[in-house]
Amino acid sequence: MTITRRLQKFMEYKNLNANKITVDAGLSVGLIGRAIKNDSGLNSDTVEKILIAYAELSPEWFVSGNGEMLKPVNQTIASNNSPNSVNNNINGNVNGNFRISHSEFSGIIDLQKETMSSLRTCQDQLSESMKQVTILLELLKK
Secondary structure: OOOHHHHHHHHHHOOOOOHHHHHHEEEEEEEEHHHHHOOOOOOOOHHHHHHHHOEOHHHHHHHHOOOEOOOOOOHOOOOOOOOOEEEEEOOOOOEEEEEEHHHHHHHHHHHHHHHHHHHHHHHHOOOOOOHHHHHHHHHHHH
């Protein structure tokens, strides 16, 4: 089985399409689709980006076809210095680093932007309420 066929098997397992892999791994548009269509190999940079984006994918299986498609869970959540790792401790259940894809990270950033926008709106409403309270206090003093 070729590396592109193994990639297809992983994509089927994860219910992913070529575009999702391309975005998550930060690859050139159309690269995965062309590789699958032509059943061609993937260069080492592409393989590395896919493995970084999908931490659960076993490098040994992906490259050679040996072993299991997925890493054991304790290998997926491991300490490393990857730029896609987030140092975290969630309710004491996960210690060390875990990997998230580029699209998941972008989603987190979008949520933070929405939260900040909501906070600004609340702050503006509070400022307006404070102005009205000040006016009412001035009226009561008269």
